[in-house]
Amino acid sequence: MLRSACFVGRQTEHAPRTKVMQHTVSFTLDDKPTAVIVPTNTLLADAAHLAGIDIGQPCGGQGRCGRCAVQVTEGSVKRRSTLRLSPVDIEQGYALACQSIVEGDIAIYVPPQEKIERRLTTDRVVAEVTVPADYEYSFAQTVRRLHLTLNPPSMDDQTDDWARLQTAFRLQHQIERLTCSVGLLRKMGYVLREGDWKVTAIIETNQPADQMTARLIDLRPSHEDEYAPLWGSAIDIGTTTVTLWLVDLVTGQVRAQAAEYNGQIARGEDVVSRIIFAAKNGGGGEMRQRVLETINSLLELACKRVKSPQGKVTPDQVIKATIAGNSTMMHLLLGIPASSIRLSPFITTVNHPPSMTGRDVGLNACPEAVVDCLPGVASYVGADITSGVLSSGLDGAENVTLFLDVGTNGETVLGNRDWLVTCACSAGPAFEGAGVVNGMRATQGAIEEVWINSETLEPTYRVIGGGKPKGICGSGLISLLSEAFITGVVDKGGNVNVAASSSRVREGAHGREYVVAWGHESDSGEDIVITRVDIDNLLRAKAAIYAGFTVLAENVGIPLETTDKVLIGGSFGKYINVEKAVQIGLLPDMDWSRFEFLGNTSVKGAYLALLDWRKRERITEIAKRMTYVELSADNSFYEAFTSALFLPHTDLSKFPSVAEALESKKVDR
């Protein structure tokens, strides 16, 4: 056999040499060298991966973002694309790792990587949550805690453990049909004997239908205190930020909160980039792993944050989890290929996933925990929106109300208790502090508000938690952009004004920039700036959101001005300054009393659904009732988006209060 293989590959002196050759690729990162040997035509990004070097690919490896640029210091590579590289960059040997092909021995310098996914911070900004006044565990919950006392076996009664337990359920709790996983059978014998035939069972029942059928979730030795917490978790998987609440299902109280960037960011900043990356890299296994790592680390963190008199809380005590997130996030979490979401006619595999277990999903919760992935409406209107509509109360509103979810995707819902229409657009992660050089999440050390003196152009700012600033969060960016615009630091096109007479306006590595905090004031010792590129990202984000709701309102023939209320969801929502948001043209110019900022409506909706099966059923109803308007099929969206790419808008007459402010500032100067 070997011989014939050799024969096939044998070369004569006259035959051309085989083209598949091996090359050495040496990498230098953080002064540490490492090398791998790869065949001709290997993608540089794959070679780096082989060498254990993680090169961020915010656009998912499409060659669009330029963030995976590395420097070829010896040898040369074949460049498929050089988008985002300047001629000087190319002369200096820069190449995009996702677009460059190994053709010979080379040495590569890897610039310090943006470690956005690793900034695990202690969240100080927590949502205030009130337990619904009518919450009554025994009526609202689908999970129950039961005490059972079994007759011990003897030579006269050799009934097996499982049948013995079923009998106790029947006689002591009128449960006739009980199902059980093999995992629970594995520990059943031990638990029954450890508890000396007294045990606590955690079960799931079908509320309100069949009370005689149940599924066993967990079995614990001895009779637990019936008022001890039963742990549940409400989870919102945002494209940029994952938020997790740990809830005591008995009292309904949120006992801990935790949030963190979604670990998938390093492989794409928006949903489309992630879908492309997943499809190119073996169907999404890495994407699934990355978000599971984020969720599981948040779960562990939240457990540690609980101060429970009953002792340490561990993830495996979590017996129920309710998950909201957009449709792409839900597919990637479950390992379901998401390619059809981005290709016309934009179809998900599943909008309403079946009920699953912790084991099915890969959560480090109790293996048999009920995991309820909430239902979405369409490819770009997911469970984050249906749960947001629930928690905002929009579906019960008497008057026409607008609901905006300001996140990486900008979704809009318009309606009242009789009808609901919805649309979506891709805003990008700028408002969550990602895709902005000094952006960060709204945690300790983030600049959350900025004022610029219109004479000196000197800024003052407020930092979350006080102390030295580390970066700028979403509300800070809106505030900064608005102030910069009103004071003339940037013009209506978003250009940093070169004529501004301030040392804070300067030429930086990413084009012109404005310095918000000098190095000696900041936590890292380096200047905190906003650049032309950052401003572009913010403009695109706000334009997409603005275009979304205006086009939707036009579509259904409801003048925007006639909406009773504008409900705004999004993790940074509660801290936004309305005036500033209007000044940059993110929100429509209307009476401020009509705006309501609700914070993360998605995780709130997941929390309500976690607590109460009636709320959970309402989300299903909401998903059924919503009419989805596909903006990609609509030319008017693109027009509205382009018009909104200015500060505040090409048509200033739509923003009379902003026009007035500009006028007054001009007088001031």
Added chain:
Amino acid sequence: MLRSACFVGRQTEHAPRTKVMQHTVSFTLDDKPTAVIVPTNTLLADAAHLAGIDIGQPCGGQGRCGRCAVQVTEGSVKRRSTLRLSPVDIEQGYALACQSIVEGDIAIYVPPQEKIERRLTTDRVVAEVTVPADYEYSFAQTVRRLHLTLNPPSMDDQTDDWARLQTAFRLQHQIERLTCSVGLLRKMGYVLREGDWKVTAIIETNQPADQMTARLIDLRPSHEDEYAPLWGSAIDIGTTTVTLWLVDLVTGQVRAQAAEYNGQIARGEDVVSRIIFAAKNGGGGEMRQRVLETINSLLELACKRVKSPQGKVTPDQVIKATIAGNSTMMHLLLGIPASSIRLSPFITTVNHPPSMTGRDVGLNACPEAVVDCLPGVASYVGADITSGVLSSGLDGAENVTLFLDVGTNGETVLGNRDWLVTCACSAGPAFEGAGVVNGMRATQGAIEEVWINSETLEPTYRVIGGGKPKGICGSGLISLLSEAFITGVVDKGGNVNVAASSSRVREGAHGREYVVAWGHESDSGEDIVITRVDIDNLLRAKAAIYAGFTVLAENVGIPLETTDKVLIGGSFGKYINVEKAVQIGLLPDMDWSRFEFLGNTSVKGAYLALLDWRKRERITEIAKRMTYVELSADNSFYEAFTSALFLPHTDLSKFPSVAEALESKKVDR
């Protein structure tokens, strides 16, 4: 941190040296040396395991069998027990790996290991199976194949794949409620598009109850031929032998058979040894892995043996499996701790496991395949017996009938269509060719019958498949023992007769032995013998079975002679010679016409249950109806067993035909 650890471990000149030291253990096996470093007090068997050396432990590491003896060639070990080692053995450095403790640097010689679990043979002895005459796939099966044609999605119909599929099920097959695993959701999008919205679904329905509820087992692109096979598997997990049949569920035909020693044998020859080994080694993970490897390799083998015009059959096409086996085998397969089975009051965790999937169990079948582990009765009367009773027809018998399952465990059922009583005893694996020096399974090369000339004491024999003998199978051992007894080669106590004037009777490594085939006649070139130890094992096996059914009959007050029929199950059953079996006292001395040999009744019962839900329900009924008699609580069993440890029995009057045969031989000589 490191520093404090160093400090704790720091030694002063005056302090006693720490007792946990590291030692080098060097092993030599098959002339290949290897070494590991282990701490003081490591068990020698564990050190060998660390070194990647597999030392067989037929008694499960209890120090009872003496089969893990190794030779200490340098240094010394601490011996906890030396049972089964002679003073000469100990002098030569022999030690039991499962009972010896490392105390210093040592060198170990590992004698060649019995590789019983690796004798993967091509089975030539296949059961003849007739498809039940009334088998009609569409009525009898719980699985169905359905064709579906979906409307492709469009911009006007953006319904998700899963909802679209559910609609097709409702409209095209009146299935209102369909459940689906996340695993199937992962491939759903691809399959629907690959099949261009025409697909074949494999579903499980509840027969005969709810036809509107179904579970999705598999989804395949395009419309499959509706007469193409649907693959199922009937599996019997014996303590010694695992048997697997591959069945076309459409026609009901058994299309391939495969059998092999259970891979767990290396860790214990009987169920008690295996339970002990599993409990000592982290709860049975290794035991589960070993039997899964056996089953999965049989599944692959059976698939390869099918000649299907529809192309290659692969294990993942198997959509349903029905498994029979004794209660310990079922627990170990499912990874459920089995310790309570061997401790009074002898309780299983589960007699009737819930319905599971291929993925739950770990079979390399379709991940969502229906896996049905049949119900047992008690710790020592498992699903192998309930399915055996079904396939033997005992539960419908008009007259009192005795059913014997001759395997590693000897189970007996006595009864008719009105009542059933059962008991069990541990026979050991001798009748399956294990625990006997030259024993083997009834495959190609096995001596299946032996005749000994009463004058010359020279044997003649018949080999399965012709050719040179490799060993002796169960029926051959019975035949050999009977002939040796009748001709006086062994006496009634099982001792090899030293006075017999034949070069075939000699002193061997394991005591006195009789040579059945000289090296020049055998396949391996080495003598094939039966030893005193082998005979002891055979005597214990036959005595346990004989004592079991006699005590059971006494218990219910039915004279054995009045039973209408004696049905005999066990893989070697069909090839047994009744006369010989009576002569050694395995079977009662009654009219031969009353014996019926049925072969492996357990796998046959599993096959019937696999095909027909009504047969499956009958097994549940049988399990409920059977009354279990616990022999361990019964002194009369031990007495009956001891009396039966002779050839044919201490009381020859119970075996008049044997007395007559002995008499006639005496006259002959």
